Amino acid sequence: MTVNTSKNYSGLDYFKVIAAIFVIAIHTGPLMSYSEFADFLLTSIVARLAVPFFFMVSGFLLFRKLHNKPDQAMKALNTYISKILQIYIISILIYIPVNLYAGHYADGISVSVILSDIVFNGTFYHLWYLPALILGVYVVYVLSRKLSIYVVLIVTGLLYLIGLFGDSYYGLIEDIAVINSLYSWMFSIFDYTRNGLFYAPIFVALGLLAASREGRQPRSHAGYAFFSMIAIIMLLFEGIIVSSFELSRHDSMYVFLVPAIYVIFRWLLRYEGTGGLYVRHVSLWIYILHPLAIVLVRGLGELSGLQSILIENSLIHFATVVLVTIAAALIIVRVWYMRKSTSPQRNRAWRDINLTHLAHNLVELKRVVSADCVIMAVVKAVAYGHGSIEVAKTLSGAGVRYFAVAEIGEGIMLRKSGVKGDILVIGETCESRFGELVKYSLLQTVISAEYGECLNAFGRRIGVHVKIDTGMNRLGTCYENKERVMSIYRCKNLHVVGTYSHLAVADSLEAADIDYTREQIRRFNTLIEELKAEGINPGILHIQSSYGIMNYSKHNYGMVRPGIALYGLLSHSGEVKTKLDLRPVLSLRARVVLVKKVCGHKPIGYGHDCLTTHDSKIATISIGYADGIPRALSDNGGYVLIRGQAAKIMGKICMDHIMVDVTHIDHVERGEVATIIGQDGEAEISAEQFAEQCGTITNEILSRIGSRVERVYG
Numbered sequence: 001m002t003v004n005t006s007k008n009y010s011g012l013d014y015f016k017v018i019a020a021i022f023v024i025a026i027h028t029g030p031l032m033s034y035s036e037f038a039d040f041l042l043t044s045i046v047a048r049l050a051v052p053f054f055f056m057v058s059g060f061l062l063f064r065k066l067h068n069k070p071d072q073a074m075k076a077l078n079t080y081i082s083k084i085l086q087i088y089i090i091s092i093l094i095y096i097p098v099n100l101y102a103g104h105y106a107d108g109i110s111v112s113v114i115l116s117d118i119v120f121n122g123t124f125y126h127l128w129y130l131p132a133l134i135l136g137v138y139v140v141y142v143l144s145r146k147l148s149i150y151v152v153l154i155v156t157g158l159l160y161l162i163g164l165f166g167d168s169y170y171g172l173i174e175d176i177a178v179i180n181s182l183y184s185w186m187f188s189i190f191d192y193t194r195n196g197l198f199y200a201p202i203f204v205a206l207g208l209l210a211a212s213r214e215g216r217q218p219r220s221h222a223g224y225a226f227f228s229m230i231a232i233i234m235l236l237f238e239g240i241i242v243s244s245f246e247l248s249r250h251d252s253m254y255v256f257l258v259p260a261i262y263v264i265f266r267w268l269l270r271y272e273g274t275g276g277l278y279v280r281h282v283s284l285w286i287y288i289l290h291p292l293a294i295v296l297v298r299g300l301g302e303l304s305g306l307q308s309i310l311i312e313n314s315l316i317h318f319a320t321v322v323l324v325t326i327a328a329a330l331i332i333v334r335v336w337y338m339r340k341s342t343s344p345q346r347n348r349a350w351r352d353i354n355l356t357h358l359a360h361n362l363v364e365l366k367r368v369v370s371a372d373c374v375i376m377a378v379v380k381a382v383a384y385g386h387g388s389i390e391v392a393k394t395l396s397g398a399g400v401r402y403f404a405v406a407e408i409g410e411g412i413m414l415r416k417s418g419v420k421g422d423i424l425v426i427g428e429t430c431e432s433r434f435g436e437l438v439k440y441s442l443l444q445t446v447i448s449a450e451y452g453e454c455l456n457a458f459g460r461r462i463g464v465h466v467k468i469d470t471g472m473n474r475l476g477t478c479y480e481n482k483e484r485v486m487s488i489y490r491c492k493n494l495h496v497v498g499t500y501s502h503l504a505v506a507d508s509l510e511a512a513d514i515d516y517t518r519e520q521i522r523r524f525n526t527l528i529e530e531l532k533a534e535g536i537n538p539g540i541l542h543i544q545s546s547y548g549i550m551n552y553s554k555h556n557y558g559m560v561r562p563g564i565a566l567y568g569l570l571s572h573s574g575e576v577k578t579k580l581d582l583r584p585v586l587s588l589r590a591r592v593v594l595v596k597k598v599c600g601h602k603p604i605g606y607g608h609d610c611l612t613t614h615d616s617k618i619a620t621i622s623i624g625y626a627d628g629i630p631r632a633l634s635d636n637g638g639y640v641l642i643r644g645q646a647a648k649i650m651g652k653i654c655m656d657h658i659m660v661d662v663t664h665i666d667h668v669e670r671g672e673v674a675t676i677i678g679q680d681g682e683a684e685i686s687a688e689q690f691a692e693q694c695g696t697i698t699n700e701i702l703s704r705i706g707s708r709v710e711r712v713y714g
Contacts, residue, residue: 010664011271012057015264016283019050021322023126024290026050030318039314044251045239046232051129051252052203052261054287058133059140059207060265061682066141067211075581077141080682081134088130091288095124098295120190120197126291128195133204135196140204149209156201157258163198164253168239171247194252206262210269224267231260277644277681278333278666285329293325337643337667349590349623350710352678353386355394357583361568362398364580365549370556376424376542378563379414380406381703385628386567386586387711389417395566396421404561408433408442415440422497424465427475434458443497447475449484456491465498466538468527470520472504479523482530489536498559499528499538507547509575521555550576564699571697573688584687586702587678588709590623592642593657595668604659605651612650616663619647621674624656628705629676630694638693640674643667644681647674677701 026047031039062080066073119135122128139159143152165173166183173179186193193199235256242248297320301310311317365375377400383391392403392414401421405411411423424443429436431454437444443463446452455462466488469476477485479501489496501524505513524543531538540558546565548555564571568584598604600614612618621640625631631653638649640660647660662668673680677687691698 009269009271010276010279011268012060012265013276013279013283015053015268016057016280017286019053020283020286020290022047022050023287024293024322024325025318027126027290027294028314028318028321030315033312033314040243041236041239044243045236045254048252048254048257049235049261049264052257053265054129055133055136055200055203056207056210056261056265059137059204060210061207062137063144063208063211064214065682065684073141075583077137081137084130084134087284087288088127088134091127091130092118092123094288094292095127098291099124116190120195121192124291126287128192129287132194132196132200136200136204139197139201140208143201143205144208149205149212152205153202153209156205159198160202160253160258163193163195164255166193166198167250167253168242168248170249171245174249192250192252194250199253202258203261206258206265210262210265214269221267221270224263224270227263228260228267231256231263235260276665277683278337281333281336282326282329285332286325289328289332290321290325293321293328297321297324334667347591349588349627349708350712351385351705352587352589353390353711353713354583354585354587355390355713357568357585358386358391358394358566359398361566361580361582361585362395362400364582365560365562365565368549368553368578368580369560372558373556374402374540374559375400376402376404376422376559376561377566378404378545378561380404380410380426380563382410384564384567384699385702385705387713388414389419390711390713391566392419393417402559408436411442412436412440415442422463424498426467431458434462435460437462445475446477446488446494449477449481449487452488452491452494456493459493461493461495463495463497465500466496468499468501468524470501470523470527470543471516472502472520474502476501479527482527485527486531486534486536489531489538496537496539498540498542499531500542500559500561502545503543503548503552506545506551507571507574509551509577517552521552546570547576550578550580553578564702567702569687569698569702571691571699573692584678586687588623588676588705589678590621590627590658590674590676592619592668592670592672592674593622594620594670595662596620603651605654607652610651612661614663616661617665617668618650619660619662619668619672619674621658621660622656623658623674623676623709624654626655626706627709628701629653629658630696630701633690633694636693636695639685640676641678641680641683641685642672642674644683646683 026043029039029043031042062077065076117123119131120128122131140152140156143155147155166186173183235254238254238256239251242254297310297317301307309316310320362375377392377395379388379392382388388405388410396419402424403414403419403421404424404426405414406427408425408429411425414423422443424445426445428447428451429444434455438460443465444455446455446464446466455464466485467476468485469478477488488494501520503517503520506517521543528538528541542557542559542561544552544555544557544560546562549560549562549565565580565582567586568582570576596618598612598616598618600612600616602612604610604612604618619642623629634649634652639646640649640658641647642660642662643665645665647662647665650659650661660674675685677685677690687698687701691701694701
């Protein structure tokens with residue numbers, strides 16, 4: 001399943017802010033000064049929509065991403081969880097002083113108490129949401145790997161039912177000794193069943209369901225409004241009944257929360273426009289900071305003598321806390337975005353190169369080859385645009401001793417930069433430069449028997465690898481011409497270090513292509529056996545490049561030649577037999593240099609074939625086809641990421657600039673960072689996606705990035 005990654009969900013984003021304000025209402029009781037019953041309806045029933053909505057949005061956005069990149073699902077999941085963990089740790093640190101002041105640990109600290117707080121209770125009364133989200137996401141992810149979506153909903157629904165009897169319906173089981181003892185045991189581990197085991201999974205699973213159904217014909221606004229109203233009425237009725245019969249131990253979980261959340265979510269899903277990551281971050285910080293705002297407002301009330309207004313009047317108290325919290329959240333998010341957009345050393349366009357990911361990919365590739373198989377890292381074409389010197393030095397530091405380049409100049413540059421080990425030139429070197437092969441201790445590929453004779457005639461000993469053409473019909477001596485192949489090994493001035501071939505369709509799992517690849521391997525193996533039978537030592541053998549490693553890993557040779565996979569990518573988004581946790585090494589970014597308002601029905605860019613459909617904000621980004629961005633992207637729905645949201649390319653891509661529509665993205669200013677390839681917040685444009693939109697392969701996109709796009713290593 002592939003979903004539209006460029007879509008914006010302003011309805012979800014802004015309702016998250018409303019939901020965060022609902023949480024503040026729960027903790028302040030805004031209507032208590034006027035009507036206890038009205039406050040009960042608001043804080044104990046209606047506002048309980050907030051946290052389940054958070055869970056469902058998180059599940060929806062996460063599983064959209066996992067559906068788009070199923071081969072990298074675990075990586076995407078771990079990245080998401082690590083971000084939540086970072087937020088959780090920051091939140092714990094923020095509230096340590098408040099906990100100490102409130103005497104939270106006055107009765108002593110034990111390992112069990114700390115573990116219970118961290119895993120279930122959240123260390124502070126509202127922070128339980130973060131560990132619940134982490135646990136709930138993992139539960140749903142594990143279940144969804146083995147079960148259908150509907151079975152996942154049944155399982156998580158049963159967990160929710162167990163939680164209900166420990167929450168709003170506790171009164172139904174508290175007099176049943178056996179069941180009550182079970183719940184008492186559970187409550188010795190955690191304080192409430194509204195946690196990541198019983199509460200969160202059902203709503204995360206509903207997010208998974210919504211993600212799987214995206215693109216289907218939705219109901220009308222009127223239909224969703226009607227069903228939302230019915231669900232909320234039933235929820236209110238249920239809450240009143242539960243309260244009247246005094247059934248609840250807590251009031252977080254209701255039966256009708258589940259349908260109410262789903263219907264409201266589906267309704268809000270219809271609304272597109274401004275919002276995005278900026279608004280999501282604001283809603284998150286409102287949630288995290290509001291207890292501090294409560295403490296601050298109460299303190300101000302006591303210090304100023306305005307307790308009767310700021311504290312005792314519940315509605316004013318609530319409104320003041322909301323305003324203080326929103327102001328603080330806006331300041332934090334604004335400062336964060338300003339910090340992200342300020343990077344004076346990167347003035348125009350640049351490549352972020354993550355060398356840690358490069359080292360990780362090397363480990364992943366080593367994992368699937370035999371222990372005695374060595375890696376020849378392909379660093380041709382400036383290491384596929386990543387910078388051959390830095391890449392080779394990083395890999396050399398990780399133990400790689402063999403490198404492949406396309407032409408002699410690339411090899412000499414590595415040698416002059418201090419790169420040791422074997423460096424193989426896989427293309428032709430002209431006769432006038434044979435001396436440099438010897439001078440810089442470079443290995444040369446013998447691309448034909450005739451070329452081998454030229455190398456031999458030079459009169460000095462040259463280390464070589466012999467290339468066998470087994471069906472690629474590009475370079476190498478044909479496997480059928482055994483006598484000509486053997487003549488290469490008999491040249492007295494050639495020191496044969498290795499013998500290799502290249503697989504033409506190893507990236508395809510089509511039956512015909514698999515048969516052709518197996519035939520190439522058979523041809524290579526047969527020829528090698530015949531050479532050995534003649535007393536010829538072919539040296540180290542290698543035939544597998546990136547796709548050969550992943551699709552034909554059972555074939556054991558002395559060496560493999562990974563190229564694109566080293567850089568965390570595949571040439572295209574097709575399936576492979578062996579799944580690797582590859583991490584992209586390169587991200588491509590550029591600056592917004594101008595943001596202007598353009599009236600509706602005005603042309604954008606060359607040719608006047610792109611018109612705005614309404615009054616728009618158009619951002620100009622300082623990168624273009626001279627920097628390697630294919631002009632074809634203009635007409636294929638191309639977009640970039642700004643502030644975690646997709647900004648559609650408008651008009652033809654120019655030599656030095658791209659224009660994009662940022663009407664729906666708040667606060668875009670000059671100096672903003674635009675991501676062309678890579679991740680921005682929760683959104684990502686992979687190099688594979690980018691290449692497919694341009695009608696080419698990843699290898700071409702990376703290697704054609706222009707020289708004026710600087711590299712920034714980290």
